[in-house]
Amino acid sequence: MAVTNLFCFTLAVVLCITTDFTSAQGQVARWCTISRAEQVKCEDLQRAIEAVRKELEPPVIDPKNPNPTGIPQFFCVRGEDVFDCMKKIENNQADLITLESGQGYFAGRYHNMMPLMAENYNDNMQDPETFYYAVAVVKADSAINLDNLSGMRSCHTGIGRSAGWVYPMGKLINRGIIQTNECNAAVKSVSNFFGKMCLPGALNSFYNPFGNNPTSVCAMCTGVGEEWCSSDDPYAGYDGAFKCLAHGVGDIAWVRDSTVSQMVKSGGFKAENYRLLCPNGNKESVDNFKNCEWGRISSHIVMTSGIREMQMVKLYREFLVNISAWFRPTGAHFQKMNLFDSSKYSVYDRSNLLFTDGTNNLWKLPEQTSYYSWVDTEFRGMLNDLNRCPVRIVRWCVLSEEEKEKCEDMLMAFRAKDLEPDLDCVLGGGTEDCVRMIRYGDADMMTLDAGDLYHAGKEHGLVPIAQEDYGDMTGGFYVVAAARKPDSYLTLFNLKGKRSCQGGVRTGDGWFVPVSTFMETTQIRPESCNIFENVGELFARSCIPGALEYSYNPKGTPVNLCEGCAAGGYRKCQRNNLELYYKATGSFRCLVENGGDVAFVRHLTVRINTDGRNAAIWARNRRSDDYEIMCKDGSRKAIDQYPSCNLGWVPSNVVVTGKHKSAREREIYWNLLNYAQQFFSTDSDSDFAMFSSGINQNDLLFTDAAVRLLQISEDKQDYRSYLGGEFLSMVENVERFTCSSSHKTIVNFSLLFLAIAFKFVL
Numbered sequence: 001m002a003v004t005n006l007f008c009f010t011l012a013v014v015l016c017i018t019t020d021f022t023s024a025q026g027q028v029a030r031w032c033t034i035s036r037a038e039q040v041k042c043e044d045l046q047r048a049i050e051a052v053r054k055e056l057e058p059p060v061i062d063p064k065n066p067n068p069t070g071i072p073q074f075f076c077v078r079g080e081d082v083f084d085c086m087k088k089i090e091n092n093q094a095d096l097i098t099l100e101s102g103q104g105y106f107a108g109r110y111h112n113m114m115p116l117m118a119e120n121y122n123d124n125m126q127d128p129e130t131f132y133y134a135v136a137v138v139k140a141d142s143a144i145n146l147d148n149l150s151g152m153r154s155c156h157t158g159i160g161r162s163a164g165w166v167y168p169m170g171k172l173i174n175r176g177i178i179q180t181n182e183c184n185a186a187v188k189s190v191s192n193f194f195g196k197m198c199l200p201g202a203l204n205s206f207y208n209p210f211g212n213n214p215t216s217v218c219a220m221c222t223g224v225g226e227e228w229c230s231s232d233d234p235y236a237g238y239d240g241a242f243k244c245l246a247h248g249v250g251d252i253a254w255v256r257d258s259t260v261s262q263m264v265k266s267g268g269f270k271a272e273n274y275r276l277l278c279p280n281g282n283k284e285s286v287d288n289f290k291n292c293e294w295g296r297i298s299s300h301i302v303m304t305s306g307i308r309e310m311q312m313v314k315l316y317r318e319f320l321v322n323i324s325a326w327f328r329p330t331g332a333h334f335q336k337m338n339l340f341d342s343s344k345y346s347v348y349d350r351s352n353l354l355f356t357d358g359t360n361n362l363w364k365l366p367e368q369t370s371y372y373s374w375v376d377t378e379f380r381g382m383l384n385d386l387n388r389c390p391v392r393i394v395r396w397c398v399l400s401e402e403e404k405e406k407c408e409d410m411l412m413a414f415r416a417k418d419l420e421p422d423l424d425c426v427l428g429g430g431t432e433d434c435v436r437m438i439r440y441g442d443a444d445m446m447t448l449d450a451g452d453l454y455h456a457g458k459e460h461g462l463v464p465i466a467q468e469d470y471g472d473m474t475g476g477f478y479v480v481a482a483a484r485k486p487d488s489y490l491t492l493f494n495l496k497g498k499r500s501c502q503g504g505v506r507t508g509d510g511w512f513v514p515v516s517t518f519m520e521t522t523q524i525r526p527e528s529c530n531i532f533e534n535v536g537e538l539f540a541r542s543c544i545p546g547a548l549e550y551s552y553n554p555k556g557t558p559v560n561l562c563e564g565c566a567a568g569g570y571r572k573c574q575r576n577n578l579e580l581y582y583k584a585t586g587s588f589r590c591l592v593e594n595g596g597d598v599a600f601v602r603h604l605t606v607r608i609n610t611d612g613r614n615a616a617i618w619a620r621n622r623r624s625d626d627y628e629i630m631c632k633d634g635s636r637k638a639i640d641q642y643p644s645c646n647l648g649w650v651p652s653n654v655v656v657t658g659k660h661k662s663a664r665e666r667e668i669y670w671n672l673l674n675y676a677q678q679f680f681s682t683d684s685d686s687d688f689a690m691f692s693s694g695i696n697q698n699d700l701l702f703t704d705a706a707v708r709l710l711q712i713s714e715d716k717q718d719y720r721s722y723l724g725g726e727f728l729s730m731v732e733n734v735e736r737f738t739c740s741s742s743h744k745t746i747v748n749f750s751l752l753f754l755a756i757a758f759k760f761v762l
């Protein structure tokens, strides 16, 4: 206020009025309603608040202070459902909503919301009753018990809610009554157990990311149009779930302790027709809920956005205290509005509008209360049970510190979304080493190029379970030979003496396709095991990362296969991202930086690293039309002509696992990746992007050019069926002259080295 006054003294009157106007405008409280009936009650509340304001207002209003009562402007904003309301509040299109504690947890966790007030069920502010019990209601004459719950028709208040979902389903899973075969798919596990259900919200995208939740989860819901299976479904909420049971549609309803008595009072139902089914298998009368409860649950909370300014939060609290005091049964303005009752709206046949009916007042939460502390440890334990995953951890094998860093970011990102199983990142000593770790069960997954898959599959039995898609769903890519435009004399047929950039030995794009092209064009004529010598003789020098490494080329010569590489010291020519010219992107960089005259790359490589699409210094000012590709007929074409000017086709990079992994484990791994890519496949609205490696790195874990992962069907989970005849015969043709593929030789040599080292130490 003082600051405003100072403003008024020093600044023009017009500005002052504007300032006051905006601050009055800022005092707005927008309630998000989730149903038609709630909207009607909310509008009544709005009228009641305006009536109170009129009473408190002085007869003449000072234009400089248009809101002398300090009561904020109250509006009702109609949301589609609770999830939509959470989004609206996060996006500053609404401010307040009452949420059940499980939904409140979700709102805090995923929409950055915070609790302000809790429903209190007694009139003692010192010792409030801010909890209730979850119960399972069945018909008194029903023979249903805990042993034959399976296949029963189940009525739920709504997905994610404490009494209707988290506590009872968590308990049933914890006790092994409901089995979980999949991870991140509690809805599916539960729906496999029950028969038909009405689980409102179960088709919401968060709980149904692939849209493949079984239709049985909403089969008993009766809403029309948008209402169907939403929080506005006639069978949603406590009263809805109870009616679902009472109407004979369902066999069991998961509600709260007061639901039956409330429905007896308002709906003409008879208490003696119902029983509670207890977690110990007993049945109890409906008022004996303290001996028959499925969990003690923190009461419903009024929440707002966690990023509202402190002074707005304070205002909301004071406002909520006001409306609770005015409109509660003994309140000063009770005759204008009965806030904690919905019977007036019985034409809509709904209860618990805005607040739980029968609430006594709103209790101001201690300042530090968060969504996390409002639900207790038992709730969080139940959530863990609900998300139980038969596989605890999956270990991703990475090739370098940079890859490990990205993998750890991925791990944190997955955790933030509660994805199961948990990820772990293990650093292997190279592709070959990782492949062995997976084979022997010391790691579970990694990504491999098609060329690597050939070896990993043939020698170590690794199986592909997912493949990258580069945006065209073709399952692979063309390899092209890129060259600088001014070097127009250069064709595929006169490479002799030039310098080549080849992303990596034994990769599809950096080795098998180019080498078989050299053979086809008879620029090399390999005999027995001399292919490395042949390539070394064809080019003055090359950068072929890994070409001198023991496991690929036991002889380790000729050295000019690595002379074109850019990294310094021990990094030079390593077959991982420490070598700057590694993989297709690195190979193109080699051409760009004049480390070579021809670069063997993927058909999209030039396109995605030029014309400003790659912000790295080496790529920033490159134009795509400074490059051309060389065709097998000896001509050169523009880079987009790859369909008619390529050297061959390579199947996409794959995610692999060990042969010993069961079909269920493979499915769980795939599901983890598939859930993850729902959140992280684009760079748009999250902190982590699976298919991006930052400005100065390329192709860490996945190829940056990938847009999604696709599952590889079970019958194709074998390197031969995945790679296909054409690629296989190309690889095998080149391999005939490589002679490094024998696993035995490698072991033999390593044993020899080990023996020497051992002697040396002694």
Ligand SMILES: *[C@@H]1O[C@H](CO)[C@@H](O)[C@H](O)[C@H]1NC(C)=O
Binding pocket: 069, 070, 071, 072, 315, 316, 318, 319, 322
């Ligand atoms: C609460 O009500 C009192 C009057 O009872 C009023 O002075 C105060 O400004 C109100 N505050 C809010 C935020 O509604």
Ligand SMILES: *[C@@H]1O[C@H](CO)[C@@H](O)[C@H](O)[C@H]1NC(C)=O
Binding pocket: 143, 144, 145, 147, 148
């Ligand atoms: C459930 O099992 C009990 C005995 O354990 C049996 O009496 C009852 O008929 C069964 N109910 C249903 C619906 O199958």
Ligand SMILES: *[C@@H]1O[C@H](CO)[C@@H](O)[C@H](O)[C@H]1NC(C)=O
Binding pocket: 744, 745, 747, 748
């Ligand atoms: C090592 O190589 C020899 C041939 O050089 C072969 O007979 C032997 O079986 C190999 N040993 C192993 C452990 O593979």
